[in-house]
Each structure stands twice: as C-alpha cells, then as structure tokens.
Amino acid sequence: MITTILENAIEALNNEDIVAIPTETVYGLAGNAFSENAIKKIYALKNRPDNNPLIVHIKSVEYLNEVAIDIPPIAYKLASSFWPGPLTLILQKNKNVPDIVTSGKATVAVRIPNHHLTNNLLNNLDFPLAAPSANPFGSISPTNANHVFNYFKNEINFILDGGECSAGIESTIIGFADNQPILYRHGAVSIEDLEIVTNGVKIIEHTNQEIVAPGMFAKHYAPRTNTFLTNQISELIKIFPNKKIGLLLLKKTIENKSILHQEILSEKGNLSEAAKNLYAALHRLDNLNLEIIIAEKMPNIGIGISINDRLTRATKK
Ligand code: TXA
Numbered sequence: 001m002i003t004t005i006l007e008n009a010i011e012a013l014n015n016e017d018i019v020a021i022p023t024e025t026v027y028g029l030a031g032n033a034f035s036e037n038a039i040k041k042i043y044a045l046k047n048r049p050d051n052n053p054l055i056v057h058i059k060s061v062e063y064l065n066e067v068a069i070d071i072p073p074i075a076y077k078l079a080s081s082f083w084p085g086p087l088t089l090i091l092q093k094n095k096n097v098p099d100i101v102t103s104g105k106a107t108v109a110v111r112i113p114n115h116h117l118t119n120n121l122l123n124n125l126d127f128p129l130a131a132p133s134a135n136p137f138g139s140i141s142p143t144n145a146n147h148v149f150n151y152f153k154n155e156i157n158f159i160l161d162g163g164e165c166s167a168g169i170e171s172t173i174i175g176f177a178d179n180q181p182i183l184y185r186h187g188a189v190s191i192e193d194l195e196i197v198t199n200g201v202k203i204i205e206h207t208n209q210e211i212v213a214p215g216m217f218a219k220h221y222a223p224r225t226n227t228f229l230t231n232q233i234s235e236l237i238k239i240f241p242n243k244k245i246g247l248l249l250l251k252k253t254i255e256n257k258s259i260l261h262q263e264i265l266s267e268k269g270n271l272s273e274a275a276k277n278l279y280a281a282l283h284r285l286d287n288l289n290l291e292i293i294i295a296e297k298m299p300n301i302g303i304g305i306s307i308n309d310r311l312t313r314a315t316k317k
Pocket residue numbers: 023025026027028029052053054055086088090102105107108109113131132133134169170171173184185212213214215216
C-alpha cells in the first residue's frame with residue numbers, strides 16, 4: 001500500500017519488515033540494518049545476488065561510529081560537506097553491522113539521505129536502515145512511489161510516498177585507500193564538486209576488474225525494450241526502418257514522423273534536471289510497447305558523466 005503515514009513505516013520496520021522509502025536519489029527497499037531477518041527479506045524481494053552489499057542509511061554524522069570504524073579525516077570532510085545528500089562512503093565496518101549487509105566484506109557503505117520523510121523516519125528508529133534501490137536486480141531504478149508499486153505490487157506492505165526524487169540518480173560512491181578517495185560509482189554528486197572539497201586531492205577511479213558493486217556490472221538499469229545509446233540519433237533511426245521507435249533526448253525533439261514517442265530530459269539542457277527526469281522517462285518509454293528506444297549521449301561533463309554511465313549500462317547487449 002502506498003502511504004504517507006510515518007507510523008505505518010515505523011511499526012513495520014520495528015517488526016523486521018521491509019518498507020519502500022523515498023530518498024533524494026531513488027526509492028530504497030529499507031529494513032533494519034542490524035536484523036539479519038530483515039536483510040534476507042530485502043535480498044529475496046530484489047532477487048539480488050548475495051555478493052552485492054547494501055548501503056546503510058544513518059540519521060547523523062555522530063551515529064557513524066555505530067556502523068563504521070577507523071574513519072579517515074578526509075571521509076569526515078566529505079561527510080560534513082555532502083551529508084545529508086547523495087554521497088555514499090565505503091568505510092571499515094563496525095562489528096554491529098551483520099556480515100549479510102556487507103556480503104562478508106570488511107567494509108560498509110554508509111550515507112545520510114536527504115529526504116524529509118526518510119530523515120524523520122530515521123530519527124524515530126533506534127537502528128539504521130539498509131536499503132538498496134527499490135527495483136528488481138538489474139532493472140530501471142524507481143524515482144516515485146508508483147514505479148515501486150509497479151515492480152512489487154503487494155509484496156511490500158508499505159511504500160512511503162515522498163513524491164518524485166529530486167536528484168533522480170543514485171548516490172556517488174567513494175571509498176578510501178588511506179587518505180586517498182577512490183570512486184566506486186558515478187552518481188548524483190559530480191567529481192568536480194567532490195574535488196573542490198578534497199582541496200586538490202584527485203579522486204581516482206576504481207579500476208580493479210573484480211565487480212565490487214552491482215552498479216558496476218556491465219549491464220544494469222536496463223529497460224526491457226531493446227535500447228541504444230548514440231550521439232548520432234538521425235543516422236541510427238535509419239538503421240531501423242518500420243520499427244516502433246521511441247527517443248530519449250536531452251533538449252529538443254527531432255522532426256521525424258516515423259518516431260512514435262520522444263522524451264525530453266531538460267529543455268534548458270541542464271544536466272541536473274536531466275538526471276532528475278532520466279529514470280521516469282525510461283520507465284514511460286519502456287511501457288509503450290516500442291521495439292526500439294534510442295537514447296542520446298549527454299555532454300560528458302559533471303552529472304552528464306553519471307547519466308552516460310547509467311545509459312551505457314542500460315544499453316549493454
Ligand atoms: O542513491 C543510492 O545510493 C540508493 C538510495 C536508496 O540510497 N541506493 C542504491 O543502492 O543505489 P544499490 O544497492 O542499488 O547500490 C548500492 C551500491 C552497490 O553498487 C553496491 O555494490 C555498493 O553500493 N556497495 C555497497 N557496499 C559496498 C562495499 N562495502 N564496497 C563496495 N561497494 C559497495
């Protein structure tokens with residue numbers, strides 16, 4: 001059931017049940033991070049491989065010590081600049097956090113989300129919330145309560161309705177090797193903005209071949225419809241004559257009578273607005289029974305890099 005009543009969510013979570021929660025990035029499937037029972041339910045609902053750890057959502061920076069240890073100074077610096085907000089930090093795990101949350105890893109992913117309902121919820125619980133995105137493994141992330149309902153129907157008792165997510169793509173994930181920040185996933189905070197806070201310390205991209213984050217799987221965030229990514233839209237359309245085609249474009253529609261539907265992400269070409277609208281546009285396109293979706297590559301700067309990352313994975317064959 002879709003609800004805005006916080007008490008429903010509090011009661012369910014206290015009973016080790018799962019509640020879908022709004023955040024500024026995407027909706028999450030939340031459970032008590034200290035309860036193995038609750039965490040097992042999350043993995044089962046999502047059909048998520050159990051080698052993919054979850055993000056732990058906490059209420060305050062002071063609470064960080066309950067879930068992490070040996071926190072490097074640069075992590076505190078980033079936390080104080082971006083929390084509450086779409087930045088996840090990978091830190092050494094406190095033993096309070098069950099191994100199932102971190103898939104047996106010695107590290108734990110943590111963030112303070114920035115959505116009034118969920119922050120309010122966290123303040124009314126005496127445990128943090130483990131929450132992956134509220135979509136079946138590999139599919140398009142949800143940015144409103146209806147997206148979540150369409151995936152899980154009544155398999156979840158409560159979906160807390162916080163409206164449309166304001167950032168619209170997942171958090172940026174940063175880990176540390178000593179004091180060196182390492183990027184695990186592009187996301188709603190741009191590298192440029194992070195590097196302003198690290199004071200010239202460059203963020204290094206994680207290059208290990210081992211897949212450490214499902215967001216790093218080659219294919220992810222994928223519509224069911226066959227989807228392509230290009231910066232030459234008109235040329236690609238010609239390759240599919242007589243097909244039912246929909247377009248995902250940054251600023252403006254194109255003149256072509258054979259196109260059935262066109263989604264514009266931001267008329268102004270604003271990349272943050274484009275990120276906010278990205279998943280909802282993909283959900284709409286995917287529900288139109290098209291044969292082909294063609295997405296336009298975004299300018300590869302700022303949040304455009306994160307959008308291109310999602311579209312690249314969404315279109316992997
Ligand atoms: O914006 C977000 O981060 C959303 C909202 C709900 O907070 N959550 C989200 O969760 O995107 P999920 O589970 O879809 O993605 C979490 C990512 C995964 O790629 C996971 O592998 C990675 O975080 N992760 C979690 N713990 C990790 C760890 N200890 N080391 C490396 N990566 C980790």
